[in-house]
Amino acid sequence: MSGCERLIDAGRRQFLRGSAFAAAGAAASATLPGNAVAQTASPAMARVVYPSNRLANVADLTVNEPLDVAYPDDTATGVLLKLGTKVEGGAGPDEDIVGFSTVCPHKGYPLVYSADDRTLNCPGHYSRFDCEAGGQQIWGQATQNLPQYALRVDEKGDIYAEGVDELIYGRLSNVL
Helix, strand or coil: CCCCCCCCCCCHHHHHHHHHHHHHHHHHHHHCCCCCCCCCCCCCCCCCCCCCEEEEEHHHCEECECEEEECCCCCCEEEEEECCCCCCCCECCCCCEEEEECECCCCCCECEEECCCCEEECCCCCCEEEHHHCCEEEECCCCCCCCEEEEEECCCCEEEEEEECCCCCCCCCCCC
16 A cells, blocks of 8 residues: 655644644743843653563564564553564564554554455444554544554564554653
8 A cells, every 4th residue: 555755744742743833832931031142941752661571482483473462561451563574663574564552542442454455443433543654644533653662673583563653542751
């Protein structure tokens, strides 16, 4: 499935972060008299420290068959996929292993994998997410892409998740 190469993948956090910086800049410039230059320290961005969890081994995966996992904790359902073709953000020797949350970011319905078109699909409001394009939403009511795991594969073939790029539905933080 080919998509528009000009789409911008900006998640909710990235949009809100940019909006906050713009608002802060506008407020600061409005309070400066004349041409005075403000000398303020910028606050450090809050950074979530994710656990590095072993999810599986490359030998546990079969091309185009999902493997159920949980990350960043036992209550966060997810899936590992070996797609069989190199994808952006893919891990492993063939750069074809990806992992996603299987909770729809729209209303929290459990997602179902479709091997035919390599998408994760929501039975609630029909959102669809492209696993070959980093979980990008391709249809439906969701307003953000599917949270994707940052994966690392070690020399023994063990697959570790070390972060999530979007907020998992229903949480104020991805890490409890």
